[in-house]
Structure formats: structure tokens, C-alpha cells
Amino acid sequence: MSVPPAAIRVLVCEDQALVRAGFVTILSAQPDMELVGEAADGRTGIRKAEELKPDVVVMDIRMPLLDGIEATRHLAGPGSLSPAKILVVTTFNVDEYVYEALRAGASGFILKDAPPPELISAVRTVARGESLLDPAVTRTLIGRFGERVRPSAAAPSPERDRLKALAPREHEVLLLISEGLSNAEIAAELMISPETVKTYVSRILTKLDLRDRVQAVVLAYRAGLAGASGWTG
Structure with missing residues (x-):
């Protein structure tokens, strides 16, 4: 008798209550996922990630107290002994922040208004240890921000x-x-x-x-x- 794979443990870090509730509802409804915690700011996100050891952290970029970039750097940057898998959620108008989040150690990013199936797939992809690059966002980054870092x-x-x-x-x-x-x-x-x-x-x-x-x-x-x-x- 085969043993079913363990559920993907997910922590959601998002300061907007309605958006966070939407992510929680979507992800907790998946049979292969377990919502282990929520955070409304970066500091709380770091504390809960270190305490709960989630498989994937869904991380907003703009949050109070400590933004998602610094939280990502702390959890997944070069100095991390056990880097977390971070999926950044973003919008088109924060290109520079997305770039910095990727430099900080994020495993990928997805648009905040992506349809639920894309969010679910993104979490699974990052949980498998693979990176996720939304082609639309990647091309936008190149067009809008690439010239400034080249x-x-x-x-x-x-x-x-x-x-x-x-x-x-x-x-x-x-x-x-x-x-x-x-x-x-x-x-x-x-x-x-x-x-x-x-x-x-x-x-x-x-x-x-x-x-x-x-x-x-x-x-x-x-x-x-x-x-x-x-x-x-």
C-alpha cells in the first residue's frame, strides 16, 4: 500500500485582509495543501516561517513593518542556513521591487490578480523546488526596468x-x-x-x-x- 505524499505546507504573507483571505480560501481548499499560517507584515512572516517551517511562503512585496523584499532576503538570501521557498505575488507597477525580490532569493513570482488555477500551480511548482517565472511579468521587467540595471x-x-x-x-x-x-x-x-x-x-x-x-x-x-x-x- 503506497503512502500518499505529504501535503504542501503553505504560509501566506499579505497585508490586505481581503486578498489574504482569498489566497487562504483558494489554497486551503486544495487536497494536497495545508495552510499552516498567515501574516499581515514582514516581521510576523519571518517569525512564523521560522516557527512553522512551511514548504512554500506566498509573499506580498509591499507590507508594513518589514516589506516582502527584506523578509525574502532574511528567509531565502545567501546568509540563510535553510533557505525558504518564496513565491512572490506582485502587480505590474512594481517592476523594480520584483527584481529586488528575485535578487533577494525568491523562487519565482506571479501576478496578484492571476486566476486561482495559476496560483495553485505556482505553489506546486515552487514546492517541487522549481523556479517560476511568469513570462508576461518577465518581459515587462526587461522592457521597463532592464535598461536601468544593464x-x-x-x-x-x-x-x-x-x-x-x-x-x-x-x-x-x-x-x-x-x-x-x-x-x-x-x-x-x-x-x-x-x-x-x-x-x-x-x-x-x-x-x-x-x-x-x-x-x-x-x-x-x-x-x-x-x-x-x-x-x-
């Missing part, structure tokens, strides 16, 4: 130096990752199999010592690769 061609860039470890095809794959394309979409764009794309992605993460696709996108921004078609390093 170094000039003449400026020294440690991130750009790191990309020299990649082969030409790996550069192509990283560029498409940074544009929010899925493995299937990258495969269609480059006319290769999804399995081959998966291999390239794994190589990229290993060569650049990155945790997931989110970190790859952040590095691409800082190296000047994202949105810079024709950039050759």
Missing part, C-alpha cells in the same frame, strides 16, 4: 565575466530563459528537443553556480544580456 558596454562587469564560461549555444539558451520562455518554447525557437534544452539549462546553472532559473534571469540582467540581442560578451 551595464554599459564599456563598464566592467563581474557578471559579464562569469558568462564567458558559457558556450555560444548556452548563451542563446540563457537569453531565451531571461525573456521568460519555457523549455518547450526555447526548443521551438532553437529547433531542438525539450530534453536537449533541459540539458543546456542544467549546464548553465552548474557552470554559473546558480540555484535556479530565477537566479539565471537576475544574472542575465546584471550582465547586460537580458534584452540585449546580439550581445556577444
